[in-house]
Amino acid sequence: xESSRRGQLTLIDLLMLAGLPVCAVLLFISFLVPTRxxxxxxxxxxxxxxxxRALQAYEDANGTLPPAAxxxxxxxxxxxxxxxxxxxATHANWLTLLLPHLGQAELASRFNRNAPITDWSNxxxxxxxxxxxxxxxxxxxxxxxxxxxLLQDNGSRASLTSASGQARSKTAAAPVVDFARGNYAIxxxxxxxxxxxxxxxxxxxxxxxxxxxxxxxxxxxxxxxGVNKAFASKEFVNRLGTTVAVDEIRSGLRCVDSRGAWALxxxxxxxxxxxxxxxxxxxxxxxxxxxxxxxxxxxxxALIKYGSVVADENMRCRDCQVASQAAARxxxxxxxxxxxxxxxxxxxxxxxxxGLWHAMHSRETQEPISLRSVxxxxxxxxxxxxEEYGKTELDYQAVARAGGxxxxxxxxxxxxxxxxxxxxxxxAPGEFVMGMPDQPVVNRCPRGPIRYPSESAPHWVRIRxxxxxxxxxxxxGQYEQVMGVNPSWHSATGGDKQWYAAQDTxxxxxxxxxxxxAVEFCRRLSLLAAEQTTGxxxxxxxxxxxxxxxxxxxxxxxxxHPSGAIGPxxxxxxxxxxxxxxxxxxxxxxxxxxxxxYYVCSDRDDPRGPPTGYLRVVRGTPWIFTGDPLQxxxxxxxxxxxxxxxxxxxxxxVGEGR
Numbered sequence: 291x292e293s294s295r296r297g298q299l300t301l302i303d304l305l306m307l308a309g310l311p312v313c314a315v316l317l318f319i320s321f322l323v324p325t326r327x328x329x330x331x332x333x334x335x336x337x338x339x340x341x342x343r344a345l346q347a348y349e350d351a352n353g354t355l356p357p358a359a360x361x362x363x364x365x366x367x368x369x370x371x372x373x374x375x376x377x378x379a380t381h382a383n384w385l386t387l388l389l390p391h392l393g394q395a396e397l398a399s400r401f402n403r404n405a406p407i408t409d410w411s412n413x414x415x416x417x418x419x420x421x422x423x424x425x426x427x428x429x430x431x432x433x434x435x436x437x438x439x440l441l442q443d444n445g446s447r448a449s450l451t452s453a454s455g456q457a458r459s460k461t462a463a464a465p466v467v468d469f470a471r472g473n474y475a476i477x478x479x480x481x482x483x484x485x486x487x488x489x490x491x492x493x494x495x496x497x498x499x500x501x502x503x504x505x506x507x508x509x510x511x512x513x514x515x516g517v518n519k520a521f522a523s524k525e526f527v528n529r530l531g532t533t534v535a536v537d538e539i540r541s542g543l544r545c546v547d548s549r550g551a552w553a554l555x556x557x558x559x560x561x562x563x564x565x566x567x568x569x570x571x572x573x574x575x576x577x578x579x580x581x582x583x584x585x586x587x588x589x590x591x592a593l594i595k596y597g598s599v600v601a602d603e604n605m606r607c608r609d610c611q612v613a614s615q616a617a618a619r620x621x622x623x624x625x626x627x628x629x630x631x632x633x634x635x636x637x638x639x640x641x642x643x644x645g646l647w648h649a650m651h652s653r654e655t656q657e658p659i660s661l662r663s664v665x666x667x668x669x670x671x672x673x674x675x676x677e678e679y680g681k682t683e684l685d686y687q688a689v690a691r692a693g694g695x696x697x698x699x700x701x702x703x704x705x706x707x708x709x710x711x712x713x714x715x716x717x718a719p720g721e722f723v724m725g726m727p728d729q730p731v732v733n734r735c736p737r738g739p740i741r742y743p744s745e746s747a748p749h750w751v752r753i754r755x756x757x758x759x760x761x762x763x764x765x766x767g768q769y770e771q772v773m774g775v776n777p778s779w780h781s782a783t784g785g786d787k788q789w790y791a792a793q794d795t796x797x798x799x800x801x802x803x804x805x806x807x808a809v810e811f812c813r814r815l816s817l818l819a820a821e822q823t824t825g826x827x828x829x830x831x832x833x834x835x836x837x838x839x840x841x842x843x844x845x846x847x848x849x850x851h852p853s854g855a856i857g858p859x860x861x862x863x864x865x866x867x868x869x870x871x872x873x874x875x876x877x878x879x880x881x882x883x884x885x886x887x888y889y890v891c892s893d894r895d896d897p898r899g900p901p902t903g904y905l906r907v908v909r910g911t912p913w914i915f916t917g918d919p920l921q922x923x924x925x926x927x928x929x930x931x932x933x934x935x936x937x938x939x940x941x942x943x944v945g946e947g948r
Contacts, residue, residue: 359555480566
């Protein structure tokens with residue numbers, strides 16, 4: 291009886307046998323998915339290297355890299371009024387110029403550079419499906435999802451022609467033209483989309499530059515190409531192996547979404563722009579609501595349910611009359627591919643340090659860049675959980691109710707006057723909550739939840755030692771006394787010399803100084819004989835010291851409302867600790883390197899910022915923080931950059947010649 295049972299299969303045995311194929315299938319799928327993703331990524335990088343060889347061939351033949359777009363004399367830059375159903379098209383762009391070097395000589399011979407890309411004669415070019423421009427991971431890149439644009443006459447040139455080749459009257463219905471998709475965009479720069487140098491309230495050391503030359507409008511940023519503007523590789527300060535030439539992008543979700551229209555020389559179509567520190571398109575695959583300011587977003591929102599498709603696909607955008615910024619994007623897991631100017635391609639994680647991303651996309655980067663794989667991977671502290679966010683929010687509110695635990699005022703501050711007449715005030719030790727909450731954002735998408743780095747998360751900071759801080763910002767007179775020059779724009783010898791020609795500007799804050807200039811000023815001031823006898827050594831304040839002094843015992847965040855004019859430092863508003871201009875006037879360099887997620891891993895005692903980086907912290911007017919709703923108040927800049935709206939004040943440690 292027992293032996294007969296041994297020869298029979300039990301129910302459990304049958305279930306186990308039935309489950310073996312299922313397990314095998316699951317194991318196969320688990321192996322197949324990453325294998326396919328790896329193959330797609332390799333194909334994408336292969337295409338990028340092919341484009342890199344074409345860029346090199348173009349520069350060898352022409353002496354420069356191609357411009358991002360070529361637009362006719364009568365057009366203003368990026369003139370496109372598509373939200374109203376109207377469009378004025380560009381002529382050539384960098385990809386149509388590269389066609390002969392991409393193995394597309396026959397298609398290039400059919401391209402009419404003297405007509406808009408929307409002209410009937412360019413139909414074959416703009417509708418061409420080119421495998422070298424396709425990343426296999428992008429399922430929206432297909433022949434059934436062309437971008438469809440409506441044309442208009444803007445009255446500044448002859449009528450466009452219709453697809454039939456016949457001139458259309460101005461009363462005829464606007465024709466629809468198709469554009470095939472592409473997944474690669476030239477890097478026009480991470481610059482801010484506003485013109486440099488910005489304003490006193492929003493200083494922009496690197497922004498959009500515009501010039502009119504020979505009836506052409508030229509516009510460019512810190513990237514490798516501009517509109518009607520071409521650069522040669524030899525002009526770049528950044529090395530070719532660390533300068534991004536081309537970013538991976540995604541195709542638009544529907545026919546009205548212009549992203550990825552490869553033959554159209556517009557931002558979002560075949561160029562990335564404004565996707566660095568100075569905008570809400572920052573970094574690869576950003577999830578901010580207005581990350582891509584592109585043509586056709588309004589129609590996209592009307593065509594499909596915005597929240598359930600656009601947000602889930604991480605392709606949110608804002609409708610604009612002029613395309614102004616667009617980020618690198620992909621459907622790869624966790625990052626995007628980029629092409630360097632030396633022809634190499636690499637994969638960059640979504641959580642890459644934003645300073646590194648910014649530096650990689652700037653031809654002006656002077657600091658050496660390391661592109662080790664570890665540098666391109668997501669940072670460990672980039673994402674903050676909801677629970678962690680809630681905790682910091684509660685801490686901040688608790689301190690607000692308690693009124694803080696640092697002195698609220700200094701009725702009789704200790705002051706010192708140094709050898710050049712600069713006044714400093716001693717700041718006593720204390721503890722405070724630095725920062726303020728960002729808005730938590732959770733995105734539902736196939737790649738998992740995405741949250742903004744909590745770049746201004748509230749966190750406890752303790753200043754354990756007293757220090758002295760300049761009562762005022764460093765003035766033009768003080769700077770010239772130590773450095774022998776006055777670089778300021780707002781001066782009788784600066785860029786605004788006509789306005790200030792009859793004025794004495796020695797009491798105005800010095801500006802248009804780099805971080806390196808400010809550090810050198812501190813070094814030379816410390817070397818003055820009179821200062822050496824006191825033992826004082828000057829430096830820039832840390833960001834924590836700056837904010838501690840700026841709050842002056844308050845738990846609220848200051849928000850200045852400066853006028854457009856720069857005035858004497860003594861006229862700047864004074865806070866409770868008798869410091870002038872902490873909220874107003876020009877912004878100020880701090881000592882720290884900048885890291886977007888530093889606040890969530892900051893030391894509690896005397897934090898001095900990240901050990902390394904590519905950008906330096908700037909604080910000031912207004913000295914609110916970079917959260918999502920406040921993204922335009924950037925608090926960092928490249929250390930070699932200058933702005934007519936960024937200056938500094940000095941600090942020194944107590945005990946050094948008290």
